[in-house]
Amino acid sequence: MYEAHFGVPMSGAVVNCVNIRLNAPTIASLLEHSSAAIVMVDQEFFPLVEEALKIWSDKSKNDFKPPLLIVIADESCDPKALEYALRKGVIEYEQFLETGDPEFAWKPPQDEWQSIALGYTSGTTASPKGVVLHHRGAYIMALSGALIWGMNEGAVYLWTLPMFHCNGWCFTWTLAALCGTNICLRQVAVKAIYQAIANDGVTHLCAAPVVLNSIVNAPKSETILPLPRVVHVMTAGAAPPPSVLFAMSQQGFRVTHTYGLSETYGPSTVCAWKPEWDELPPETQARLNARQGVRYIGLEGLDVVSxxxxxxxxxxxxxxxxxxxxxxxxxKGYLKNPKANEETFANGWFHSGDLGVKHPDGYIQLKDRSKDIIISGGENISSVEVENAVYLHPAVLEASVVARPDDRWGESPCAFVTLKPGVDSSDERRLAEDMMKFCRSKLPAYWIPKSVVFGPLPKTATGKIQKHLLRARAKEMGPLKKSKL
Amino acid sequence: MYEAHFGVPMSGAVVNCVNIRLNAPTIASLLEHSSAAIVMVDQEFFPLVEEALKIWSDKSKNDFKPPLLIVIADESCDPKALEYALRKGVIEYEQFLETGDPEFAWKPPQDEWQSIALGYTSGTTASPKGVVLHHRGAYIMALSGALIWGMNEGAVYLWTLPMFHCNGWCFTWTLAALCGTNICLRQVAVKAIYQAIANDGVTHLCAAPVVLNSIVNAPKSETILPLPRVVHVMTAGAAPPPSVLFAMSQQGFRVTHTYGLSETYGPSTVCAWKPEWDELPPETQARLNARQGVRYIGLEGLDVVSxxxxxxxxxxxxxxxxxxxxxxxxxKGYLKNPKANEETFANGWFHSGDLGVKHPDGYIQLKDRSKDIIISGGENISSVEVENAVYLHPAVLEASVVARPDDRWGESPCAFVTLKPGVDSSDERRLAEDMMKFCRSKLPAYWIPKSVVFGPLPKTATGKIQKHLLRARAKEMGPLKKSKL
Structure with a gap:
């Protein structure tokens, strides 16, 4: 996939990395939507792609033009999947490369606004949209990422963030620009992360807040501490709870908190650390660093508007x-989706769909996705801030707060919570009450979760909690009765 | 001048920084050539500018439209110059700013290829040309400089390189992008450089090789060693002698060697350090690091062509x-100079006028300016390589080698040498012979200087040795006679 980030654009084509955790019907619809001409697939996922192509073919019937299929061999995988693909007459990646002309004189695009990459949004909502990125943006983002993060020549980058996710926030191209080293893991797990830091000289990694959460809550047997060097961690994708930021810094990770979307090539704001924060108590530092911050060097305009x-x-x-x-x-826009483009670019701005505030120092702070905000008695409740409070409870591993229908207030906050290993969960009712009580000193009364549900949280491939599924569950639970308040 | 790098382009104008060491007639011709509309001048140089404007006015007579004149006050200067300017009715800079609208809504240029800066070449040749730079190049160069040099947020930059020289290689804008700190010296001297490093936290500075030479040869009383931190030094403008690079690294400076021209926004190649060089003897490191290297991130094409x-x-x-x-x-090109533009952009490339070679590892090395090459008996002699050999002689502080007419060979190398303080120069003839002998083991026989002249070297404001003046002196000396060989 790393090579494809160079070879595909250099051949004049557009690279579209597909989330490996999607199912065959979804992959079929993406391939069809993008009119994929070539499909390259790791041997492990060959059966999945074969199924997707069959679905696409069955649907399109005589109109179906099968894409060129290329299978990528990996010695660490079960050889049967590869043998199966080769028996089907599919060409192996290295063999495919050998059919090329090593003297091929590639040219930059005629126009830098031409497309370099397509990526489907990861699907916290139901219908993924195809985000089209251009060469110019990718170039500027690749340089910006390095500058924002203080990432220098020779950086060693660990791929904990999936490379298929928004082209790895353009760090694919950053690493090449810096003559850096890419460390890839076949399976991302906390133990493997610590081992790569210890053995491969890792200096930088990106991870969603839920991954940070796993890192700080890992059993001691999986960690290698103290860290052999400062490891720079860039996080984005959701506002990380201050408690997690604090725990990371205690372990010696230096967390840079950024915020962005697939539509902005990955991060487009950074909570730039101010020297005067060095003197503040760690909890205050974490709270300040949990804000989304200021615009990236490469972004011309950022604002919070009514x-x-x-x-x-x-x-x-x-x-x-x-x-x-x-x-x-x-x-550039969403592929073949004029209606969405019109809405998203209304009034000359890209509309993130995220709600936030601007602080007196110019730093912005995310309050919620517009669809995640909870409206209780006509007042807005930031689900993110309620989550931040719940996360501070010592028994909480993960939390997500959504709106539950409420007879009296219209909506009220409902917290879905995963407990830390070892927590006694025999009396869920008492635990729930304890959490509500815990929140009382931290939140306005009407922000306190009125329902608490324990269990694992549904997540996307990139580790984002799927709030739309939780919202559906909260709805199924039915409205909270007046009598219960 | 730093503020002008932002305020002038933000008002839609083009900034042209004039070398403070030029004389009034030259400044007059530059202001006329560029049709300057506003002239901002430090109070120390007010009389110089006044004289230049008078020359321009006298020459243009009725066509002369006097530019708006603004004088910049500096408390550390003799107050008389300021009083004189104010008596003449000239507005002071801060007062001028107060006439502005603090709510002025500046806009980026309509077209990024529009001009941001004009700079006249520093004049190692007789007729300065006006180099016009565009916003796009300045933006990309500002980011590239930081990335190439590993310059991170909060860098503290000492202005040893004059800011008027090619917009300080675009580090003016880099420092703003990095939220860095600019340390400016009213007078650049070795003692002040060491003091700024000790007192102001300097992490980065740029300097021509002659300045590096002054740094390593400074009397102990002016230095502050060991350095309180690694100080990164970027050098360019001529190939620094390996002996100087070596001495710098011994003192704890980390020298990044770059190469470029005013026409390329400053440096456009860098001798990127390879990890495997770490194990080499220091002299070999210095020799490898004296090469001009590989292209900058922001430069698309670099080659050495027949x-x-x-x-x-x-x-x-x-x-x-x-x-x-x-x-x-x-x-973009030279201002109002179509003939020079046609020549310099022939065949779709910018022609540097510099001669060099390409090494097997892809690194380029400058051999000479095309006009500096010495042609002896039909063979090319690189004046730079002869200088590198002469510099190794323990008595040499500075050296410059040019062609002297030669009855037998057409031209032969003539070395102009400044001796280190304390060297016994009573017998110049013996010293000259000793230097020629010294070069014998280091150079082909016909490369050895056949004439050696002692004394100070003429330099431009930016510290470049003015070879055209030395060439003129070598010509005046008359051809070397056959009998002398």
């Missing part, structure tokens, strides 16, 4: 508006 | 060709 009239909200830290961006590192 | 047919020379380390560049970080 959803009513597009006017910038005051920098008061409390007025909620929509976060909007514009500039080189904003996508 | 001057006869523009074909790339083989990467053999010996075949000499012209160094050519193309890409985003190449100037």
């Amino acid at each position: 959803t009513a009239d597009m006017k910038p909200v005051p920098a008061d830290g409390t007025t909620i508006g929509e976060i909007v961006m514009r500039g080189n590192t904003v996508m | 001057t006869a047919d523009m074909k790339p020379v083989p990467a053999d380390g010996t075949t000499i060709g012209e160094i050519v560049m193309r890409g985003n970080t190449v100037m």
Whole structure:
């Protein structure tokens, strides 16, 4: 996949990395939607792709033009999958490369606004959209990522963030620009992360907050501490709970908190550390560092605007508006989706769909996805802030808060919680009450979760918690009765 | 001048920084050539500019439109110059700023290929040309400089390289992008450099090789050693003698050797350090690091081509060709100079006018300016390589080698040498003979200087040795007679 980030664009084509955890019907619809001409697949996933191609073929019937299929061999895999593919007459990747001309004189694109990559949004919502990125944005993002992160020549980067996810936030190309080293894991697990840090000289890695959570909560037998060097961790994808940021820094990881979307080539804001924060108590540092921050070098415009009239909200830290961006590192648009493009680029800005505030120091802070906000008695409740409070409870490993229908208030906060290993969960009712009580000193009364549900949380391939599924579950639970309040 | 790098382009104008060491007639001709509309001048140089404007006015007579004149006050200067300017009715800079609108909504340029800066070449040749740079190149160069040099957020940069020289190689804009700190010296001297390193936390500085030479040869009383931290030094402008590179690294400076021209926004190649060089003897390291290296991230094309047919020379380390560049970080062109533009951009490349070779590892090495090469008996002699040999002699502080007319060989090398303080120079003839003997083991016989002249070397404001003046002196000395050989 790393080589494809160079070979595909250099051949004049567009690279589309597909999430390996999707099922065959979804993959079929993506391949069809993008009119894939060549499909390269790791031998482990060959049966999945074969099934997807069959679905596509059955659906399209005589219109189906089968893509060229290439299987990538990996010695660490069960050889049967490869043998099976080769028996079917599929060409192996290295053999395919040998059919090429080593003297091929590749040319940069005629126009830098031409497409370099397509990526389908990871699907916290039901219908994935095809985000089209251009060469210009990828170039500027590749340089910006290094500058924002202080990533220098020779950096050793561990691929904990999936490379299929938004082209690894363009670090694919950054690493080449820096003559860096890519460390890839076949299976991302906490133990493997610590081993790569110890054995391969890892200096940088990216990870979703849930991965950070796994790192700080790992059993001692899987960790290798103290770290042999400072390891820089970039996180994004959700606001990491301050408690997790604090625990990471205690272990010696230096966490850079960024925020962005597939539509912005990955991160487009960074919570730039201010020297004066060095003197603050660790909890305050973590709270400040949990904000989304200021715009990336490569992004020209960032603002928080009123959803009513597009006017910038005051920098008061409390007025909620929509976060909007514009500039080189904003996508070309969604593939074959004029309606979505019109909405998302209304009034000359890219609309993130995220709600946030602007602080007096100019740093923005995410309050919620517009669809995640909980409206209780006509007042907005930030599900993220409720989560931050719940995360501080010592028994909580993971938490997600969504709206539950409520007879009296319309909606009220419902917390889904995974407990840390070893926590006594025999009396769930008492635990739930304890958590509500715990939140009382930290949140306005109407923000306190009125329902608490224990169990594992549904997640996307990139580790994002799937709130739409939790919302559906909260709805199924039925409205909270007045009598219960 | 630093503020002007932002305020001037943000107002839609083009910034042209003028070398403070030029004389009034030259400044007059530059201001006229560029049709300067506003002239901002430090109070120390007010009389100089006044004289230049008078020359321009006298020459243009009724056509003369006087530019708006603004004087910049500096408390550390003699107050008389400021009083004089104010008496003449000239507005002071801070007062001028107060006439502005703090809410002025500046806009980026409509087209990024629009001009941001004009700079006249520093004049190692007789007729300075106006190099026009565009916003796009300045942006990419500002980011490239940081990435090439590993310069991170919060860098503390000492302005030893004059800011008027090619916009400080675009580090003006780099420092802003990195939220860095600029340390400016009113007078650049070795003692002040060491003091800034000790007191102001300097992490980075740029300097011409002659400045490095002053640093390593400074009297102990002016140095502060050991350095309180690694200080990164970027050098360019001439190939630094390996002996100087070696001495710098011994003192704890980490020297990054780059090469470029005003026409390429400053440096456009870097001698990127290879990890395997760490194990080599220091002299070998210095020799490898004296090469000009590989292209900058921001430069798309770099090659060494035959001057006869523009074909790339083989990467053999010996075949000499012209160094050519193309890409985003190449100037728009010379102002009002179509003939020079046609020549310099012939065949789709920018022609540097520098001669060099390509090594098997792809690193280029400068051999000479095309006009500096010495042709002796039909063979090319690299004046730079002869200088490198002369520099190794323990009595030599500075050396420059040019062609002297020669009755037998057409031309032969003539070395102009400044001796280190304390060297007994009573017998110049014996010293000269000793130097020639010293070179015998290091150079081909016909490369050994046949004339050696002692004394100070003429230099430009940026510290470049003015070889055209030395060539003129060598010519005046008359041809070397056959009998002398």
